[in-house]
Amino acid sequence: AQTVTQSQPEMSVQEAETVTLSCTYDTSESDYYLFWYKQPPSRQMILVIRQEAYKQQNATENRFSVNFQKAAKSFSLKISDSQLGDAAMYFCAYRSAHNAGNMLTFGGGTRLMVKP
Amino acid sequence: DVKVTQSSRYLVKRTGEKVFLECVQDMDHENMFWYRQDPGLGLRLIYFSYDVKMKEKGDIPEGYSVSREKKERFSLILESASTNQTSMYLCASSLWGASSYNEQFFGPGTRLTVL
Secondary structure, eight states: OOEEEOOOSEEEEETTSOEEEOOEEEOSOSSEEEEEEEEOTTSOOEEEEEEETTOOSOOEETTEEEEEETTTTEEEEEEOSOOGGGOEEEEEEEEETTOTTOOOEEOOOEEEEEEO | OOOEEESOSEEEEOTTOOEEEEEEESSOOSEEEEEEEETTTEEEEEEEESSTTOOEEOSOOTTOEEEEEETTEEEEEESSOOGGGOEEEEEEEEOSSSOTTOOOEEOOOEEEEEO
16 A cells, blocks of 8 residues: 655745645655645645656646655655745645546645745 | 536534535536545545436435436435534536546535534
């Protein structure tokens, strides 16, 4: 079974600064996807960024980028130029590339606080 | 615009009551999911359905059942609520298929308190 670990229950960052959230996972599969989801306070969870394991290039979406280290089974999220609206719970998630049912395995989450 | 709705944002029930949580999606998605979210544990899959009347157990199905009579609606049932079922419940849906672009879309959640 796959497991996903987020070792930082809480993080804080100053507005306009950069922060990195950590995620490690354990799997015996070679073909899979990794995701970061954002859950703002009292709002719906949304997808921030996705990474396919077969791609060597790290995914980027505007101010969000990942550092995907397949051999180390590490998948960190970097948020640049942090904004107050980035304050949220962030969840790292894993999915097998052969799972048509799209079932996700989530980490425990990291609460990000942004200081003005 | 993609939409997943849940019947209640907050719910308070008593021990032993039968509880129904409803989820509706308007995206014609095949897959629907029920998760439980607890601090430090992230989201854990309770049940999953990939078609009408089809269901699969997730990681923590004990004490729960589900019903999917229509494609757009997926219900979570607590047959006899217990205090350890106090939690946030999230519903999600997605298209069937292994593409990484078949992402899950989430509802706003139902915070259930069992007294």
